[in-house]
Amino acid sequence: MWHGIKGHDENVERFRRAVSRGRIGGTYLFLGPPGIGKKLFALKFAQTLLCEKHPAELFDPCEACASCLQVISRTHPDVMFVSRPPEKSFIPLETLIGERGQRNVEGAGLIGHLALKPYSGRFRIGIIDDADYFNAEGANALLKTLEEPPPQALLILIGTSASKQLPTIRSRSQIVRFRPLPVDILTELILEEGLSQNLDEARRLAQLSGGSLERARDLADPEMWPFWVRWRAELSGISFDAVTWSQEFRTFVDNAGKEAAARRKRLYHILSFTANFLRDAITLLVGGHADDSTSAECQNFVRVIKEILGPDAVEVIQHCVETCLQACEDIERNANLTILIDDWITTLWHCLNRSRVASPQSPKPT
Ligand SMILES: [Zn+2]
Secondary structure (H helix, E strand, C coil), X not given: CECCECCCHHHHHXXXXXXXXXXXXXXXXXXXXXXXXXXXXXXXXXXXXXXXXCCHHHCCCCCCCHHHHHHHCCCCCCEEEECCCCCCCCCCHXXXXXXXXCCCCCCCHHHHHHHCCCCCCCCEEEEECCHHXXXXXXXXXXXXXXXXXXXXXXXXXXXXXXXXXCHHHHCCCEEXXXXXXXXXXXXXXXXXXXXXXXXXHHHHHHHHCCCCHHHHHHHCCCCHHHHXXXXXXXXXXXXXXXXXXXXXXXXXXXXXXXXXXXXXXXXXXXXXXXXXXXXXXXXXXXXXXXXXXXXXXXXXXXXHHHHHHHHHHHHHHHHHHHHHHHHHHHHHCCCCHHHHHHHHHHHHHXXXXXXXXXXXXXXXXX
16 A cells, blocks of 8 residues: 555556656556546655655655645645536636637646646646546647657546547557456445445445445445345336336436436446346356356346347347446436436337337336
8 A cells, every 4th residue: 555545556666666767757647447546646646746855766755744735735836637527528628728818828727837847846747637538629739748748747647448538648648557446455445434334335335336436435325225226126027117217217316416416426326237237137148157246136137038038138138238338428428317317218128128019018108
């Protein structure tokens, strides 16, 4: 563990070596699932480089000097941290080059920030969270900085996967991969954060969270698990009524409150659970073995779906998985949730019930 960062020892070593050889600078692209510590790593690294007490080569920021405190509270004059505003589907151009009318002003935007001489004399650091969300305009604005980084400028882009990065950015960055947190470490973190008080429950939460502490925080939502269990039971019997469940999902989302991000997260998680459930079903259908985490409901689902769909089952379920993943992407793009829920559940219903169209549970037109 390095300064509270667990599970990323290889990357800690990589940066320790780079610092000791004086090879720091340019653009790093941190990639890995959300909520595994990439942002914290970027901030700790910034502290390491700017600490007033411990030289960078020690790789051990004191965490107490003015500079260390300013980095962590995001007020250090040499560190600019930007992210995508929740209501936007990309990083606005103003964030990168400054507001209209200020665009040639020295120091405007993140790119201007990086071009200035360091206040501390060491580095000018820019951290862009949500680097998955550059549009072409933003990427173009960044291009010159990536190609000819100003001396002493260090840019850290934080994204989730290489496939979401524009090639122009990916090819000009040093890629640093962060792996999902192992279940044991995540279980420890869940207990430390008090997301769960009991070891078994913490482990279950860790297993569901795909190695992400952020996801574990969301899933600790007390309404999440009961809703999932209820929906899974309906799904596994393929007996759900699309109109009723469309309403159930809407209520579940509404109960998250007014904040858009919380509403989106709720729906996103249940949809991604559904996708995983269906993926497990495919594993069973193609003769794979059920492991401990494959639920009895999933085995039941496979029995029923074989009866209904026969040899088409795998193909149909694969299509259902894609429908769920597409819906998850649409949620991230701020789609209207009510319309999305309706479309998703109707499509799911039609796929699963396509050989018994005359079913009494067929959704009624609204
Ligand atoms: Zn310090």
